[in-house]
Structures are given as C-alpha cells and as structure tokens.
Amino acid sequence: MAIEIHSRAFEAPMIRGWRSRRARTAGQRLIAIGDVHGRWDLLDALLKAIEQHIATTPEVPSRLIILGDFIDRGPDSARVLRFLRSVTRQSERATVLLGNHEQALLHTIEGDTAAQRLWLAHGAAATLASFDTPPPQQHEFGPAFAVRAAQAIGPETIDWLRDLPLSLRIGDYFFCHAGVRPGRKLDRQSGEDLLWIREAFLADQRSYGAIVVHGHSIVGEAEIRHNRIAVDTGAYRTGLLSAVILDEPRNWVVSVRQTGNPGQSSGVNTNALATATQSWLSDT
Structure with missing residues (x-):
C-alpha cells in the first residue's frame, strides 16, 4: 500500500468580541487527529508525517488530542487501542477523547x-x-x-x-468528538451531545466563545469554519486520515491518503510508535 502525504496552511479562525482576534493556543502546539476507526496503518503514517512536519518548525510544547471513534469498521482496532493506551501512559501531553x-x-x-x-x-x-x-x-x-x-x-x-474524557479546552479551542449544543455554555454540554450531535451543530453559525474542533461527521477534507474545525475525513472508507496542527501564528492540515489497493498493516510495534511519539511530544 502506498501513502501520499498532503499539507496546507490556514489562518486561525477569529474569536469574536469587542476586540476580535485570531484564536490562540495558550502557548502550545495542539495536534488533533480525526476518527481513526481501526486504521492503524494510516495512524502510523500520519504520526510520522506530523513528526516530520514539526521538526521543521520552532520548538513549542506540543499536545496530541485524539477526537474519539478510534475503534470499529477498520481492521486493526486492537492495535490502535494498544497504541493509544501506551502513548497516554508514557506522556501526559497525549489526550484521547471518548x-x-x-x-x-x-x-x-x-x-x-x-x-x-x-x-x-x-x-x-x-x-x-x-x-x-x-x-x-x-x-x-x-x-x-x-x-x-x-x-x-x-x-x-x-x-x-x-x-476517557468527553472534552478538552485549551486556549481558544474546545475539543470533542461530535460537537456542541448551540445556545448552551461549553462547560454545560451533555455527554449525549458531545458524542452524538450532528445537524443542529453543523448548521449553526453562531460563535461559541471558542473554536470547536470535532470529528464524527465525515467531510471530504478537513474544514475550517469561523466557529468550528471538522477533522473526520472518513479514514475507514476513504483511505484519508487527517489532523490539524494549531500552531501560532501558522496552522496546518496534515493528511495521509492510501493510494491503490490496501496492503499489509504496518508492522511497527505499538509500543515502539508510542515511545517515538512521546519523544517528539517531549522534545518540543
């Protein structure tokens, strides 16, 4: 199986208020990965692409966030689970959301x-x-x-x-799996909405006081809206797994795409990849 790597820069959405400004990351580099759904091969490739990308950027403390739905549909959920457990044991800078x-x-x-x-x-x-x-x-x-x-x-x-937590807020970004209920404060969201909401959230145009970074609803490529960022690119059926790297002042979408017929799953040991990931989280 061949893998293509794609990246593109984007400007941080605006935080609206009496003095509007670009969303901030509290001095950290925030890396959010969309729905993996058992695609260990793509997760392995994406983490390596992210490591290569941040090696070319200034040293900033990094935080890795997995946006939920990392099991089912794809062939390697057990391996994905072993990796995520391992990396969260090794680094406090890795957070996995339910x-x-x-x-x-x-x-x-x-x-x-x-x-x-x-x-x-x-x-x-x-x-x-x-x-x-x-x-x-x-x-x-x-x-x-x-x-x-x-x-x-x-x-x-x-x-x-x-x-596993249902959400995480850092700086001007709020991370969750599915989205939030419009009109309800971010710290008052229900678990049902954080895990399952779809149209009521996707169609809403209001600002939430933070940029919501989410998966759950498949998009053709990572979408940057004024009030939310959608990162689920349907890895299990499209062969495309995406991440956003929120890194003041420039932000990036990094994606890996399977080309051709699926091949063998990555032979990389889950603990070895967890150790490598922990290393670049710690080095920045």
Whole structure:
C-alpha cells in the first residue's frame, strides 16, 4: 500500500468580541487527529508525517488530542487501542477523547442488548475480529455476549476506556468528538451531545466563545469554519486520515491518503510508535 502525504496552511479562525482576534493556543502546539476507526496503518503514517512536519518548525510544547471513534469498521482496532493506551501512559501531553463508538462498546459490555445490536450494526464485527473473537450468535445477545466481549478486550483496556474524557479546552479551542449544543455554555454540554450531535451543530453559525474542533461527521477534507474545525475525513472508507496542527501564528492540515489497493498493516510495534511519539511530544 502506498501513502501520499498532503499539507496546507490556514489562518486561525477569529474569536469574536469587542476586540476580535485570531484564536490562540495558550502557548502550545495542539495536534488533533480525526476518527481513526481501526486504521492503524494510516495512524502510523500520519504520526510520522506530523513528526516530520514539526521538526521543521520552532520548538513549542506540543499536545496530541485524539477526537474519539478510534475503534470499529477498520481492521486493526486492537492495535490502535494498544497504541493509544501506551502513548497516554508514557506522556501526559497525549489526550484521547471518548467517541460514540467507544461508548457503544462500554454499553455492550454492561449487557445492554439494544447497545449491542447498535454496536454490531456500526462496525463492531471488525473490532471483535481484531481481538480474534467472532460476533455474537442470535441467541447470545445480552449478558453472555457482554461477558465474552469483555474477556476479549480485557479489563485494563475497559477501565482505560471508562476513564476517557468527553472534552478538552485549551486556549481558544474546545475539543470533542461530535460537537456542541448551540445556545448552551461549553462547560454545560451533555455527554449525549458531545458524542452524538450532528445537524443542529453543523448548521449553526453562531460563535461559541471558542473554536470547536470535532470529528464524527465525515467531510471530504478537513474544514475550517469561523466557529468550528471538522477533522473526520472518513479514514475507514476513504483511505484519508487527517489532523490539524494549531500552531501560532501558522496552522496546518496534515493528511495521509492510501493510494491503490490496501496492503499489509504496518508492522511497527505499538509500543515502539508510542515511545517515538512521546519523544517528539517531549522534545518540543
């Protein structure tokens, strides 16, 4: 499988007020990656492209944010999970946010039959296969499948998922998986909206007091709006995984695209990539 790397610069959106100004990052370089959905190969390639990019820029403290929905649909959810657990253990500058797919997994292992069926309808079979376990038989929904799924994924990973935050605010940027409810303060948002909202948020033109950086709703390329930045470019079906690098005074979209037929998954060890990522987070 061949990988193409693309990058483009953009100006930070404006923060509106009695004296409008460009959004600021509190003196940090903020790197937000959209929905990975089990595409370990693209995540590996994107992190290496980001490392190469920031090596050409002034040294600034960096922060890595994963915007949720890193499991399901793609073939390597187990490997993505191992990497994310490893990098968050190694660096306090890496933050992983919960997405609605991870929430569905957590509800599944609690024995919620409706959640189990919802999860299976949205790509869970690929996640189960990555843990070498088959999807449930029709008679197995409920507690039996909950136990089997929990055993396959493992208690340490489940505890890690349960502890993931729903949002993160740094400077003039607010990070979450899906978006926010218009008209409600950012610190009063519901978990349901942060994980699931779509049209009410996407269609809204008002300012929120911070620029909302989100995934969840697929766009052809990362979109920079006056009030939000959309980063989910549909990696599992388009072969395009994107990140935004918010780095005063210049900001960048960095993307990797699979070209040609999918090849072998990256053979890079998850701990090795986590150590390499922690290194460039610490070096800046």
